[in-house]
Each structure stands twice: as structure tokens, then as C-alpha cells.
Amino acid sequence: MTSADTQDTQGVTPPPPPPAEITYTGQYSINPLGEVSFRKLCGQLPSVLRRIARMSWDVDRRAVVLLLVCQLVTGVAAAVLLAAMAGAMRPVLGGGSVADRLHAALPALLVVAGASALTRGSAAVSTYAERRITPRLTTVTDTALVEAVCRVEAAAYAVDGFADRQEAAEMGVIRTHVMVSDAQRFMSALVRMVTASGVLSVLNPLMLPLLLLAVLPAGVGAVLSARVDYEIHYANVADRNVRGMMRWWSTTPKYADEVRANGMTDYLLYWYRSLSERVDGRTLTAAPRTLRIALVSSVVGGVFLVATWAVLAWLAVTGRVALALAATAVVAVQTTLAALSQVIINGAAVFHTSLYLSDMQAFLDDAEARAPDRGEFTVSAPVEEIRLDEVTYQYPGKDKPAVDRVSLTLRRGEILAVVGVNGSGKSTLTRLITGIYLADKGRVTWNGSDLARIAEATVWSRTGLVPQIFAQWPLRVRENVTLGQPRTFDDGEVWQALDAVGMREAVEDLPHGLDTLLAREVFGGAELSGGQWQRLACSRALYRRPSLLILDEPTSQMDPRGEHAIFEEIKAIAGDRITIVVTHRLENTKVADHIVVMDQGRITEQGGYDELVHAGGTFAELLALSQDR
Numbered sequence: 001m002t003s004a005d006t007q008d009t010q011g012v013t014p015p016p017p018p019p020a021e022i023t024y025t026g027q028y029s030i031n032p033l034g035e036v037s038f039r040k041l042c043g044q045l046p047s048v049l050r051r052i053a054r055m056s057w058d059v060d061r062r063a064v065v066l067l068l069v070c071q072l073v074t075g076v077a078a079a080v081l082l083a084a085m086a087g088a089m090r091p092v093l094g095g096g097s098v099a100d101r102l103h104a105a106l107p108a109l110l111v112v113a114g115a116s117a118l119t120r121g122s123a124a125v126s127t128y129a130e131r132r133i134t135p136r137l138t139t140v141t142d143t144a145l146v147e148a149v150c151r152v153e154a155a156a157y158a159v160d161g162f163a164d165r166q167e168a169a170e171m172g173v174i175r176t177h178v179m180v181s182d183a184q185r186f187m188s189a190l191v192r193m194v195t196a197s198g199v200l201s202v203l204n205p206l207m208l209p210l211l212l213l214a215v216l217p218a219g220v221g222a223v224l225s226a227r228v229d230y231e232i233h234y235a236n237v238a239d240r241n242v243r244g245m246m247r248w249w250s251t252t253p254k255y256a257d258e259v260r261a262n263g264m265t266d267y268l269l270y271w272y273r274s275l276s277e278r279v280d281g282r283t284l285t286a287a288p289r290t291l292r293i294a295l296v297s298s299v300v301g302g303v304f305l306v307a308t309w310a311v312l313a314w315l316a317v318t319g320r321v322a323l324a325l326a327a328t329a330v331v332a333v334q335t336t337l338a339a340l341s342q343v344i345i346n347g348a349a350v351f352h353t354s355l356y357l358s359d360m361q362a363f364l365d366d367a368e369a370r371a372p373d374r375g376e377f378t379v380s381a382p383v384e385e386i387r388l389d390e391v392t393y394q395y396p397g398k399d400k401p402a403v404d405r406v407s408l409t410l411r412r413g414e415i416l417a418v419v420g421v422n423g424s425g426k427s428t429l430t431r432l433i434t435g436i437y438l439a440d441k442g443r444v445t446w447n448g449s450d451l452a453r454i455a456e457a458t459v460w461s462r463t464g465l466v467p468q469i470f471a472q473w474p475l476r477v478r479e480n481v482t483l484g485q486p487r488t489f490d491d492g493e494v495w496q497a498l499d500a501v502g503m504r505e506a507v508e509d510l511p512h513g514l515d516t517l518l519a520r521e522v523f524g525g526a527e528l529s530g531g532q533w534q535r536l537a538c539s540r541a542l543y544r545r546p547s548l549l550i551l552d553e554p555t556s557q558m559d560p561r562g563e564h565a566i567f568e569e570i571k572a573i574a575g576d577r578i579t580i581v582v583t584h585r586l587e588n589t590k591v592a593d594h595i596v597v598m599d600q601g602r603i604t605e606q607g608g609y610d611e612l613v614h615a616g617g618t619f620a621e622l623l624a625l626s627q628d629r
């Protein structure tokens with residue numbers, strides 16, 4: 001009896017383990033805020049604004065021009081409003097009857113009303129312009145990120161922290177939703193502030209520095225709070241990344257059976273909650289810090305504001321400024337104060353955005369640096385020979401190579417079978433042959449040209465791959481076969497590929513035949529069985545009529561009829577191409593002209609089926625085990 005059985009009979013089971021602590025280290029785990037001074041970060045504001053303007057300019061020039069005109073109008077309107085206000089105050093606070101005073105102030109009051117209307121109008125037009133820019137900017141940024149990830153060398157995915165930095169970059173995309181409106185509000189508040197404070201300094205030069213002192217603490221506070229928020233965001237990146245993945249795996253209908261029939265729901269929810277609590281825990285530690293920052297900045301700012309009002313009162317009481325000017329100064333102080341607060345709040349938001357944009361840019365730059373740059377050579381058909389000379393490949397962070405000094409020659413018309421225990425390097429070998437990965441050492445050549453110097457797209461236009469884990473694309477049946485690269489204008493070849501894997505009947509039974517959307521989750525969509533999906537994956541590769549056909553465990557989910565049909569087809573079409581079959585079903589290697597057995601990244605045996613059966617090596621041992629049931 002095992003210890004698990006003992007615990008079970010006594011009704012005692014261990015508690016579920018909490019989610020793993022994710023503490024990745026290395027050059028990418030360093031919070032950039034820890035390295036850069038506060039002043040330097042504030043100094044970045046103009047360049048961030050320039051960058052936002054450039055990005056906006058690229059998506060909608062007219063809207064950007066409209067925004068700039070609105071800023072100008074706002075500034076001029078604010079100055080006119082204050083000047084007219086001063087003009088109106090003189091008669092209002094002067095002598096005569098109320099009617100006479102109002103009458104005298106009327107022209108100036110009309111200008112005040114006009115300037116206010118202009119301010120409101122330009123705010124409305126600004127919002128319109130911003131709403132023209134934001135959706136397109138978000139789409140452009142989002143698409144750039146998706147494209148960058150799709151285009152990197154596949155080897156980048158294995159680099160430590162790549163996915164975490166991608167998650168951090170996603171935040172940059174999210175920030176583009178508010179980026180333009182923050183920048184626009186910041187700019188318009190800045191313009192209003194400059195004009196109002198200009199008027200104020202004309203009225204009395206003492207007022208401005210006092211006012212600045214009143215608002216500056218709030219500014220410092222807002223930027224410090226943004227810094228704390230970013231620190232927390234940074235600390236949570238890895239947990240959020242894993243939580244996002246788990247959310248998808250737990251809720252996608254594809255794994256619903258596994259989750260339910262294995263009683264995983266409670267554990268997954270517990271796991272999800274634990275991870276969320278961990279994220280929340282970090283976020284909550286920030287609350288007292290931000291409270292302290294807010295309290296201190298409010299108290300200091302409040303003291304200076306009281307001083308400002310006191311100075312204004314003193315100036316008016318001692319007759320140093322006329323009452324009319326003092327009244328205008330009250331309005332100017334209010335306007336400047338409101339504009340300054342907006343400058344600070346939106347400046348902090350822009351600053352906050354700049355942190356996420358930097359992450360996004362850093363990721364995009366990194367992805368660009370990792371994009372393939374293999375040269376301009378092309379491969380012409382037919383591919384007569386693929387050669388591997390002492391090829392070695394080691395995954396980042398691994399201490400030994402997955403493929404170790406492998407030499408092999410593949411010729412057109414031949415079928416090669418690759419067998420070996422789990423983790424022996426079979427799939428990695430196929431990735432090296434197709435050029436998905438480039439060899440660390442040694443060379444892979446197609447018709448004598450080194451893969452490292454051939455433009456990858458020309459290679460991949462001649463390959464067809466059925467991977468072990470293949471995608472079940474939420475596309476129509478037709479596109480699931482053609483993968484969006486139709487060979488002809490009609491469906492003749494699509495049906496041919498479906499016939500080859502015995503799928504005609506199943507597709508004809510679908511509600512819309514080739515037009516049926518293969519996504520059960522979508523209204524009107526349909527779902528295939530596991531084996532049918534695998535047949536479809538094989539039909540894709542066959543449809544491409546590739547020079548190199550690679551099938552990695554192509555029939556693991558198929559019934560014997562399907563498996564038989566596929567191997568018959570492989571034999572029938574083998575003459576025109578190089579075919580590689582990776583399989584654990586050793587019986588299937590009978591179709592191969594040549595078999596290689598891999599172990600720990602090396603080829604340990606090779607030859608024909610009969611030769612290997614009688615060689616008494618790993619192949620014979622694995623075959624005997626597969627028959628010993």
C-alpha cells in the first residue's frame with residue numbers, strides 16, 4: 001500500500017499547494033525606476049509628449065492639427081477672458097448706480113461670455129479630435145505588438161523573461177486608450193496656466209511664485225504616487241502573466257472536460273484566488289505609502305495656498321493693488337490654480353504612461369532585434385537534398401544540447417523516420433531541418449545553400465508541417481485546410497486534400513460544409529472530434545504540396561482506418577518530396593526508406609526497418625516493448 005492510499009483510508013489528505021512563487025531574475029527583472037533619478041524622469045515628459053504627437057500624427061494628421069488649433073484657441077481665450085474680466089471689474093466696482101455700472105461693464109462682459117463660449121467650443125472639438133485618434137492609435141500599437149511577437153525568431157520564445165516582458169508591453173497598448181486624452185488635457189491645462197499666470201504676474205509679480213509653491217507639492221505627490229503604482233505593477237508582472245494564462249486554460253471550453261472530469265475546478269479556483277490575493281497583497285502595501293504622499297503634499301500645498309490668499313488680501317487692504325485688479329487677481333489665481341492642478345494630474349498621467357510606453361518600446365526594439373535576418377538567398381524547387389553537418393542546438397538556459405552533432409542526408413523521394421524516447425531531440429531536429437531554429441554549431445543546407453543565409457519565407461513556402469500539438473484554428477473548414485493560402489480559385493484541391501485524409505463525409509455533414517466555422521463557442525460554429533482535427537491538420541500539410549513534408553506523431557489520435565489512409569497517401573506522394581515522419585508507433589516506420597534512432601540529442605542507430613529489428617539495439621528493444629501487452 002502506498003502512502004497516498006494510507007492517507008486516503010484515514011480520511012486525511014494534504015492541503016492543495018499554493019501557486020509557485022515566480023521570482024525570475026536576470027537583466028530584465030530590474031525595475032527601470034530603481035535606476036533613474038526622479039528629475040531625469042520628469043525631464044522625459046517633453047520627449048514623451050513628442051512621441052505621443054508623432055504616433056498620433058502617423059494615424060491622423062488632420063485630427064492632430066485640429067487638436068493644436070484648439071490648444072491655441074484655449075490659450076488665447078483664457079488671456080482674453082482675464083483681460084476682459086479686469087475691464088469689467090473697473091466699472092462694476094466704480095461709482096454710479098448699479099444699472100449704469102452694469103451698462104458700462106456690458107461690452108467687457110460680452111467679451112467674457114464670448115471667450116468662455118470659445119473655450120467650451122474648443123474643448124468639445126478637442127474631444128472629437130482625440131476620439132478620432134485614440135481608436136486607430138490603439139489598433140496600430142496593438143497590431144505592432146502582435147506582429148512583433150509573430151515575427152521574432154522562434155528561439156526567442158525560449159529566452160528567459162520574454163513572455164513577462166511581452167506582458168509588460170501589453171500595458172503600453174492598454175495605456176494608448178487614455179494616452180492622447182491625457183496629453184491633450186495636459187497641453188490645454190498648460191496653455192491655460194501659462195496665460196493665466198502671465199496675466200497674474202502682470203497684475204502683481206509676487207503672486208506667481210506663491211501660487212507655484214501652493215501647487216508644486218501636489219505635483220510632486222502625484223508623480224511620486226505614479227512611481228509607487230508602477231513599482232507595484234512591475235512587481236506583479238510575472239504573477240499577472242501566469243494568472244492570465246491560467247484564466248484562459250481554466251475557462252476555455254477546449255479543456256472543459258479535463259477540468260471537470262478530473263475534479264480540478266476547486267483547485268483552479270483556489271489557485272486563481274491565491275494568485276489574485278498575492279497580486280492584491282502587493283497592491284495593498286502601496287496604499288499607506290500613497291496615503292502618506294497625498295497627506296504630506298496636501299498639507300504643504302495648503303499652507304502655501306493660505307499664504308497666497310493672505311498676500312492678496314494684504315495687497316488689497318494696504319491699497320497696493322486697486323480693488324478691481326485684486327478682484328481680477330482672485331479670478332486669475334483660481335484659473336491658474338485649476339489649470340496647474342490639471343497640469344499636474346495629467347502630467348503625472350502622461351509620466352505614468354511614459355513608463356509603460358518605455359516597456360513597450362523596449363520590447364518592440366528587442367523583438368525587432370530578434371527578427372530573422374538571414375540573408376537574401378532563395379531556395380528553388382525541386383529540393384533535391386537536405387544535409388545536416390555536425391548540427392548542434394542548445395535551448396537557452398539548458399545545460400546540454402537538445403541536438404548534439406547530428407549529421408544526416410535527406411534526398412528527394414525518400415521517407416525518413418525519426419524515433420527515440422521522449423526528450424531525445426526528435427522535434428528539435430525537425431525544427432532545425434525546417435529552419436525554425438538555426439543551428440548553434442554545424443550547418444543545415446538545402447540544395448547546398450546554408451539555411452542561415454536563406455530568406456526564411458522562401459524556405460517555409462516549401463515546407464508542410466503537422467506538429468505534435470497543432471492549432472485548432474477558429475476559421476472556416478476551407479481556411480483550416482488552405483491556411484489562407486489558396487492554390488486555386490475553386491475548392492477542387494481542398495476536397496482532394498480532405499479526401500486524402502478521409503474527411504469528405506465529415507465535412508459534408510457539417511451545417512455549412514466548407515464554410516462551417518470551426519469554433520463551437522461562436523454562434524453557428526461547429527466542433528470536430530480529436531481525430532478529425534488531426535486528419536484536418538494532415539490535410540493542411542498535404543494541400544501545400546511541400547518539397548519537405550514533416551509529420552510529427554501525425555496519427556496519434558486517429559482510428560486505424562484514418563492512420564492507414566494517411567500512410568498510404570504519404571507513400572503515394574513521397575516521390576516528389578522529402579518526407580520525415582516522427583513517431584513512437586514503430587510499426588509505422590515500415591514505410592520509411594531510412595530510420596534514425598535518437599537518444600540524448602544524438603543519432604545512436606540508423607538503417608532500414610528489417611536491419612534495425614535484428615540489430616538488437618534500442619529500436620529492437622522499443623519495438624519489443626510496444627508488442628509486449
Ligand SMILES: Nc1ncnc2c1ncn2[C@@H]1O[C@H](COP(=O)(O)OP(=O)(O)OP(=O)(O)O)[C@@H](O)[C@H]1O
Nearest residue numbers: 158395398402420421422423424425426427428429
Ligand atoms: N521550447 C523549449 N525550450 C526549452 N527546452 C526545450 C524546448 N523544447 C524542447 N526542449 C528540451 O529539449 C529536449 C528535446 O526535446 P524534443 O521536444 O526535441 O524531444 P522529443 O524527442 O521530440 O520528445 P517527445 O518524444 O516527447 O516529443 C528536451 O530535454 C526538452 O526538455
